[in-house]
Amino acid sequence: MSKRAADAADDQSAALKAGERPIAEDPPDEVGEFEDEFEDEFESEDEILEAGVDGRPDAEREEEEREAEAMDVDKQTFIPGRTKLAPGETLSPDPSTYDMLHTLSTPWPCLSFDIVRDSLGDNRKTYPATVYAVAGTQAEGSRAKDNELMVLKMSGLSKMEKEGEESENESDSDDDMGEPILEHKSIPLGSTTNRIRSHQTPTQSADYNKPPQTLTATMLENSQVLIHDVTSHLSSFDVPGTVLPPSASKPLSTLRMHKAEGYALDWSPLQPLGKLLTGDNDGLIYVTSRTEGGGWVTDNRPFTGHSSSVEELQWSPNERNVFASASSDGSVKVWDVRSKSRKPAVDVPVSKTDVNVMSWSKQTSHLLATGADDGKWAVWDLRHWKPNAAAPSSQISASPVASFDFHKEPVTSIEWHPTDDSVVAVGSADNTVTLWDLAVELDDEESRQAGMAEIPPQLLFVHYMESVKEVHWQAQMPGTLMATGGNGFSVFKTISV
Structure with missing residues (x-):
């Protein structure tokens, strides 16, 4: 990430944790559109380079340019939480570090979204790319009635052009790539999606x-x-002109067991019909199951044990009756849905501040990652979380197998790589998405020699976007991520993952 001067002053705003929302501005006229991060920028740079031939000997001029470039790079290195932007400066991505980068604006900010698995195949590495997603809007104040569930199809996502790089074949040319296309279907909601x-x-x-x-x-x-x-909404993208009946937008079920709003939600990956966890700001957790007949039944006995809001819920990736919860009381608890007491089997304090987010590794089921309000994130080995036989619900002490305090603002999202249990994506209120590789090791001497004493060697990449709320991997497209923030969405793939 690098800095460049801009006409407008820096307008960074911190991402917000659960229960706090950015002020929604007037929506753009378009329902959604892609934005060109680099429009006109490359042309102007080329013109400057061509105009630099001033009659001096090439060797002298080139040496001066190399020295100036070295100084410029040093000045422009941006380190989140440490580098301060000067008045009139803003951040611009370095195109040489991305394999793909697209930005998308929507009528209102989206606090949450999810990527939908498609039928286009796994392990996709060719371009143009396609991504399907669902998202919920945040239209505040008098416009709350305009909130909607958006079903999205993003297609024509092209590979990043790099200077001096030629297409491997003619099918990758600009003419064949075309422009990225956004299609959407809307379902009215009438309230902000948490x-x-x-x-x-x-x-x-x-x-x-x-x-x-x-x-x-x-x-x-x-x-x-x-x-x-939303099956019919997704299918309609493949049949242009499809008009869905009003009944397609009606919910299958409306659950009203929560008396307070909440932010914690997860579907079980091991219950094909559908089994849902929901948690609220009163610390209550409910389980809702789909019946064979297609109905929905909520167990009216909540799981209790948190002294504050439930911020995150995650089903175990390999045990169908086990789930974990993270709370603003600073703890993570592990539960068994078969428990008659509705109390946690394991209770571990993991932070002195709110635990905002959590992710359970799908590749190594004993690894759990957490992100907290103090900017720290950590990895825990659940094999060390042994319940107390005498008092199963009592707290136990545990130490993380890895911990990082690189971010100086709250961690707002965290997710393991879908196929590599050493790689983690982290979103933070410092307006960045960071990628980490836990398998990397570098001693202190090497760090000092590289001039990166303050940068953990496990840090792979930093992507800047305003007010980061959530980040997810596109599991069918290796290394591809999508993130939502105050200015819309980013879909990107780095050369480092």
């Missing part, structure tokens, strides 16, 4: 070509949880 997650169930039809049913669960500011079937 958290949204998608879930796919196997088709119950004899027609094996029929796509899986895609469900969404949306936690609203008004404390309700809505479950929608």
Whole structure:
């Protein structure tokens, strides 16, 4: 990430934790559009380089340019939480570090989104790329009635052009790539979305070509949880001109068990029909299950034990009856849904501040990552979390296997790489998404020699975007991420992952 002068003053704003929202500005006229981060920038730089031939000997001029460039790079290195932007400066991404980078604006900021698995295949590395997602808007104040669930298709996502790099074949040319395209379908909600997650169930039809049913669960500011079937919305993108009936926007179920709003929500990956965890600001956790007949039943006995709001819930990736919760009381608790006491089996204090986010590794099921309000994030080995046989719900002490305090603002999102259990993506209120590789080791002497004593060697990459709220990996496109913030979405892939 580098700095460059700009006409407008720096307008950074910190990302907000659960329960706090940025002030929504008037929405743009367009429902959603892609923005060109580099429009006109490359042309102007080329013109400057061509104009630099001033008649001096090439060797003299080139040496001076190398020295100036070295000084310029040193001055322009941006370190989150340490480097301060001068008045009139803003940040600009370095295109040489990205394999792909696209930005997307929406009518209102989205506090939460989820990537939807598609039928285009796994391990996709070719361009142009396509990403499907669902998101919930935050239209505040008198415009709250305009809030909606957006079903998105982003296609034509091209590879980043790099100076001096030629296309491997003619199919990668600009003419064939075209412009990125955003398509969307909207479902009215009438209230701000605090958290949204998608879930796919196997088709119950004899027609094996029929796509899986895609469900969404949306936690609203008004404390309700809505479950929608967005299968027809996703399918309509492949049939231009499709008009969906009003019934397609009606929720399958509206859950009203919560008396306070909440932000914690997760679908079980091991319950195909659909099993949902929801947690609220009163510290209560409910389980809602889908019946064989297609109905939804909520167990009215909440799980209790947190003394403050439940910020995150995660089902175990390999045990269908186990889940974990993170809370602003600074603890992570592990539960068994079969427990008659509705109390946690394991209770571990992991931070002296709010634990905002949590991620359970899908590759190594005993690894759990947490992110806290003090900017620290850590990795825990659940094999060391042994419940107390005499008092199962009592707190136990544990130490993380890795801990980082690089971010100086709250961690707002964290997610393990879908196939590499050493790589983690972290979103922070310092307006960055950072990528980390836990397998990297570098001793102190090497760090000093490299001039990076303050930079953890495990830090791979820093992506800047305003007011980062959530970040997710696109599991079918290795190394590709999508993030949401105050100015919309970023879809990007770095050369380092």
